[in-house]
Structure formats: C-alpha cells, structure tokens
Amino acid sequence: MRQSIFAVLALIATATSVWAHSKAEDTTPANEATVTTVKAIEMRFDDPMRVTAITMTGPDGDVDVERETGMDAVTEFRAIPPTDLPIGTYTVDWRGLSADGHPMQGTFGFTVAD
Ligand SMILES: [Cu+2]
Numbered sequence: 001m002r003q004s005i006f007a008v009l010a011l012i013a014t015a016t017s018v019w020a021h022s023k024a025e026d027t028t029p030a031n032e033a034t035v036t037t038v039k040a041i042e043m044r045f046d047d048p049m050r051v052t053a054i055t056m057t058g059p060d061g062d063v064d065v066e067r068e069t070g071m072d073a074v075t076e077f078r079a080i081p082p083t084d085l086p087i088g089t090y091t092v093d094w095r096g097l098s099a100d101g102h103p104m105q106g107t108f109g110f111t112v113a114d
Helices: 002-020
Strands: 024-028 033-035 041-058 061-063 073-080 088-097 103-112
Touching: 041 103
Parallel strands: 033 103
Antiparallel strands: 024 041, 041 061, 041 073, 041 088, 088 103
16 A cells, blocks of 8 residues: 555656656747848747857857846747857857756757858
C-alpha cells in the first residue's frame, strides 16, 4: 500500500516536470532564415522562461542587443539589435530558467543578405 502511493506520487512528479519544461517554440528571425533586415530578435516559449542571458555573434564578432524584455519569466522575449547589421551569418545563444526552475539553453541562427 505504502509503495503504491509512492509510485503514484513519482508518476505525478515526472508528468509535471515534463509538462513544465519550457522550450523555444519559434524565433524571429526563424532559425536558418535569410532576411534583409532584422528589426527585433524574438523568442516564443511554450511556458514562461526567465531569459538570463542572450548573446548574438555575427561576421564581425559579438553584437550588442538591447533587451526589451526584462528578467521576468515570459512566453515572448524580445531584444533589439543595432540597425544595419552587416551582411553575414548570425548566431543567437540564450540561457534561461524554465518554469520549473531548471536551467535551459538554446541557439538559433540566420543570415542577413542584400
Ligand atoms: Cu525542468
């Protein structure tokens, strides 16, 4: 009897942690997209994510992006890159804390063309 209660509790805990695991659903620009301008860097999550760090690198190295979203947990994160990004390929790396408190990270990339 006691064992079966623990088994049920373990099942519930597992299901909850799987459900609570946020992930990046999609991004702007889309991963592997080719674009001519980048007005904003956006990431959408299926559950609130506290994005703790975001870095963007391009053909000339690190690019400063200005966070529009603060340190709150959000389902839509937004940051603004400098205008007139040089042509080339870019990578965005982010780190965050999932709704269940687990550290998460992700990366996506895009190309700026003429
Ligand atoms: Cu988790």
